[in-house]
Amino acid sequence: MAHVQFVDELVREYLLFRGFASTLKAFDNDLKADKDKGFRVDKIIEQIMHFINVSDLNGLKEYWSHLDSLIFTKLEIHVQPAFPYIQKPEENPSFSLYFTRAWQDSVLVSLHNLLATVFQCMPQPTLTSYESDAILVKKLQDKLAAVSGKTLQQQPMDKTSPTTHQSRLSQYAERLSGTAPLVDDFCAVPSEQLDSTREARGLRSLLRMGNTPVMGRKAARSQSQN
The missing domain is CATH 1.10.287 (Helix Hairpins)
Structure with a gap:
């Protein structure tokens, strides 16, 4: 914690x-x-070992009573050890094990694991759960961003790509600027047909000129001379 x-x-x-x-x-x-040491298991173990090393039995009993009211009573653990008085218990086969270094280390490790497990399972106030909530929100945001990216990749691409559209605009601009050669719409018509068409148009033009005022005056002058 x-x-x-x-x-x-x-x-x-x-x-x-x-x-x-x-x-x-x-x-x-x-x-x-703070006797709880900020719920730091290493600090609690250190405090217990301090009372043992300085032979402070009253301090150890008081501190253990605090842990009992805080933790052990909630676990429904009720142990009332009773040991008979024995001279030199370290030499007694029934108790010699408890005076070995290996057993002491094993007890400390077991107590450390017990306290760590209990602290993790304790009901937490809302203020202390903000960090886990922030981590959860961050994970959800990352998942949402990943899903959005996959959705964009799976969308069908437009048939007319921007490059093709740009090239068409460039071709149209070249035509307007005159750089591209102009195509004659009458290039496929035979030249003989064009010549005959031009002659017919010229003849019709001459016939129309007969009705002009100039031609009318010439005709009137010739009649007066006769």
Whole structure:
């Protein structure tokens, strides 16, 4: 539960931001006297070993009672050990095992695993679950982005690509600018047919000119002379 320490820092920052000086001071004092050690298993084991190494039996009993009320009573574990008084128990075959280094290390490892498991299964306040919620939201956003990318890749491409459309525009611009050769629509018509057509048009033009005022004056002059 390493995130608990980070939440503690957030609370301190919030109290400082709000100007709750007395509350912040009380909060810091409570953190210093915190028997739960921020739910850090290594710190709890270290505190237990400290009481054992300095032979502080009262401190060990008090600290164990705190752990019992916090953890062990909720697990429905009720153990009332009773040992008879034996001189030199380390030499007694029934208890000599408990004085070996291997057994002590095994007990510490078992206690460490027990506390770690219990702390992970404890009900968490809403404030401490924000990190897991943020991670979950980030995963959902990544999945959504991946699905959106696959959907875009699966969409059919447009038949008219931008390159083809651009080339058509370029060809049309060249035609307008005159760079491309112009095609004569009458190039397929035979030249003889064009000559006969031109002669017929010229004859009709001459006939029409007979009705002009100039031709009329010439005709009137010839009649007066006769």
